[in-house]
Amino acid sequence: DQQVKQNSPSLSVQEGRISILNCDYTNSMFDYFLWYKKYPAEGPTFLISISSIKDKNEDGRFTVFLNKSAKHLSLHIVPSQPGDSAVYFCAASDLNAGGTSYGKLTFGQGTILTVHP
Amino acid sequence: DSGVTQTPKHLITATGQRVTLRCSPRSGDLSVYWYQQSLDQGLQFLIQYYNGEERAKGNILERFSAQQFPDLHSELNLSSLELGDSALYFCASSATSGSTDTQYFGPGTRLTVL
Numbered sequence: 601d602q603q604v605k606q607n608s609p610s611l612s613v614q615e616g617r618i619s620i621l622n623c624d625y626t627n628s629m630f631d632y633f634l635w636y637k638k639y640p641a642e643g644p645t646f647l648i649s650i651s652s653i654k655d656k657n658e659d660g661r662f663t664v665f666l667n668k669s670a671k672h673l674s675l676h677i678v679p680s681q682p683g684d685s686a687v688y689f690c691a692a693s694d695l696n697a698g699g700t701s702y703g704k705l706t707f708g709q710g711t712i713l714t715v716h717p
Numbered sequence: 718d719s720g721v722t723q724t725p726k727h728l729i730t731a732t733g734q735r736v737t738l739r740c741s742p743r744s745g746d747l748s749v750y751w752y753q754q755s756l757d758q759g760l761q762f763l764i765q766y767y768n769g770e771e772r773a774k775g776n777i778l779e780r781f782s783a784q785q786f787p788d789l790h791s792e793l794n795l796s797s798l799e800l801g802d803s804a805l806y807f808c809a810s811s812a813t814s815g816s817t818d819t820q821y822f823g824p825g826t827r828l829t830v831l
């Protein structure tokens with residue numbers, strides 16, 4: 601049961617253009633969402649997060665949009681740079697979960713972003 | 718460098734064996750999380766410890782167990798290993814047990830079961 605889905609395994613973008621990475625979720629209890637970036641041979645690195653009380657959060661070149669009704673979020677990178685080439689993971693959490701689910705992050709399968717010079 | 722260290726980097730072993738993966742969290746972090754990333758899979762949450770106590774649990778197999786020691790380092794024990802246990806195992810740490818705490822990941826241990 602894939603509760604967080606990243607349907608595009610890969611995305612290729614030209615340097616300077618916008619990269620848009622998409623993520624869908626099925627669990628309506630999720631209310632906190634994150635994006636992580638992962639380079640080869642390294643662990644994932646936190647990028648940006650958004651709470652369900654917002655529909656947009658911006659940090660420099662990175663903006664995350666949340667559409668709760670569609671259960672969809674996206675990460676926009678503008679402008680894209682070759683150093684952004686990495687695997688991007690979307691993750692979600694239920695902030696009100698109790699018991700053994702508290703603090704649990706559910707990850708998507710990742711999207712490989714390649715930014716060409 | 719996230720400040721989270723994992724040893725060993727690589728581990729090759731045979732089916733039926735038992736291995737121990739070790740994680741040292743960032744200085745001051747009280748929570749440790751373990752994740753498994755199999756081929757073509759996203760990261761699957763296994764278990765979380767907070768200040769020595771089990772805090773949250775995912776789909777962790779009964780053959781797997783973990784603990785967090787008084788110095789806050791953690792170990793993940795995998796026993797009766799099967800071919801399907803071959804994966805990248807990541808440890809992450811966060812300051813507290815809060816759901817919005819940023820989790821900082823280590824570089825991972827690549828386990829290969831032959």
